[in-house]
Amino acid sequence: MDASKRDQAAGVRCVVLGASGFIGAHLTADLLSAGHRVRVLSRSGEHRFPPGVEVVPGDATDTEALRAVVRDADVVFHLIHSLSERDFAERDRLIAAGLCAAAAEAGVGQIVYLSGPRPIGRTSPHLASRSEVADILLSGEVPAAILQASLIVGEGSTGIEVLARIARLPVVPCPAWMRHRSRPVALADVRHYLRAVVDAVPVRGRLDLSGPEPVTYRELVRRCARVLRRPVPVMPPAVLWSHSLAARATELFTPVSKGVAAPLFASLEHDLLPVDTAAETILPHPPGGSPTLDNALREALSSPVRPPSEGPAHYGKHTLRTPVSADRVWQSIVGLGGHRQPFAPATAWALRGLLDQLIGGAGLYRGRPEHLRPGDVVDFWTVRSRDDQRRELVLTADMQLPGTVELTLRAEPAQDGTAFEQTVRFTPAGTLGTAYWYLQKPLHDLVFAQLARSIVDTAEHSRAGQSV
Incomplete structure (x- = not known):
């Protein structure tokens, strides 16, 4: 026929x-x-x-x-x-x-x-x-x-x-x-x-x-x-x-x-x-x-990305203002990861990835697809959700931790440009997880502050283009 x-x-x-x-x-x-x-x-x-x-x-x-x-x-x-x-x-x-x-x-x-x-x-x-x-x-x-x-x-x-x-x-x-x-x-x-x-x-x-x-x-x-x-x-x-x-x-x-x-x-x-x-x-x-x-x-393998487990969570938040458009900042957010725009500071993340590998984790697992979708891998993170309208990207950590980590990156339009918001949510697994959060918090704040700054800097120094 x-x-x-x-x-x-x-x-x-x-x-x-x-x-x-x-x-x-x-x-x-x-x-x-x-x-x-x-x-x-x-x-x-x-x-x-x-x-x-x-x-x-x-x-x-x-x-x-x-x-x-x-x-x-x-x-x-x-x-x-x-x-x-x-x-x-x-x-x-x-x-x-x-x-x-x-x-x-x-x-x-x-x-x-x-x-x-x-x-x-x-x-x-x-x-x-x-x-x-x-x-x-x-x-x-x-x-x-x-x-x-x-x-x-x-x-x-x-x-x-x-x-x-x-x-x-x-x-x-x-x-x-x-x-x-x-x-x-x-x-x-x-x-x-x-x-x-x-x-x-x-x-x-x-x-x-x-x-x-x-x-x-x-x-x-x-x-x-x-x-x-x-x-x-x-x-x-x-x-x-x-x-x-x-x-x-x-x-x-x-x-x-x-x-x-x-x-x-x-x-x-x-x-x-x-x-x-x-x-x-x-x-x-x-x-x-x-x-x-x-x-x-x-x-x-029937292993969807799971939301953080219920329980008392700890937060780390960084907000930066930039005169560039929200679309430019969003382009920088969804371009994060891999060799083209590695997580900053690169040395700190590389050392954390090496430690993770030594204790049986996935390691830094450098790499990312061209276009991010829920479930994709970005180094040792996994994309939990992507909302282009709200300009919000949520990642969950795949590294070995006494708890779960969720990283939310968002570009919010403001009168004088854009407010970039970065939130880290750590849900500890018992007493060990809580102790881990407080012990590493000073270093954690420094590392994630530099990550936020690098995302905004990339937006300010890049040309506008299509979102990744």
Whole structure:
């Protein structure tokens, strides 16, 4: 069915193979919400699909079952990966060949396959099988869009489940393959691009789904620990740490079986970076842009930024007047952090970051995204809220402390320019927290006074421009 006919239809007739899986369940719900008709193939009557889903009983390796499920379909989503089966490569090869034949016979307009990155050179059996399935589908009569993602960051992802459990351990062996890189992509982006194919003209080819930054698996463990607000594990080099040992350890500490974990670990022997056409050059960008890696991890690990705990709080406040506009001061506020405009005084913050790292915290964690949104990381702070109308930015500290710290920065228009207000709110955790507040208060007042002065100075010496 071509795009013009789809636009006139009440809903696109979609088939989801693998609808009970991690991605399939989300996609099925998304397609129904968009008003499309959804049919699924189910090997067991035990799984309950949402109301409105047409269920065809059968197995994807059965030719007749495939013919029945793709009958009259416009788009078929192939999300089946038989990794838990010993003969997963042969099984997936059989399914791909059967789907090509059944889809061509039924006049399907588009096949969409969710795959891994296309391997270059030697690779693991898992990735080789994914790539082989993609080649089979691409050689078929029906246009096939191969969406390739290395690691999908979302709640329910096997890879994220493993990483989160590893990040909670005090010591994690670090073999050489943990230094390889990938471009993890948020579940929200994957769902967006899968839905986008439905409304596109038929697409044939490999499209890479990539997150905003390349990162090593070692760094991913550190980032998970930080998001979970746990001490970063000690990660000594481990020359003899094999995929088999890693899989056995995973089975001990996570719900993931060693049969599934072993081929996943074997896939990490090489960088898993995009090598084909970027999806966003063919399909529309996600509304609002892609989430940062930290935001995607936070969403996946169900660890939203928490407000300070209830209890008696202590405050430190600095107010400065400046003749420049409130918009200029606001630009300076939201530009704070990273190498471009580090927290001042830089030496004091660097020493505090080093101390935090030594006691198992996130450390200074220098860096920030280009445009700040709630949940983003700014050095060792996290954005709790951003209000552009009120020109107010609220940060919470990620450092190890006997309490919680909230930093509020605000630019208030005044008759002669702008009143910059900076408020630090410390909520102590018991007696130790209260003692900490009073012991460090003299130094605290000096450091935050200089921070306030630096924000205003930056506004006074910068040119007006767009807010970050």
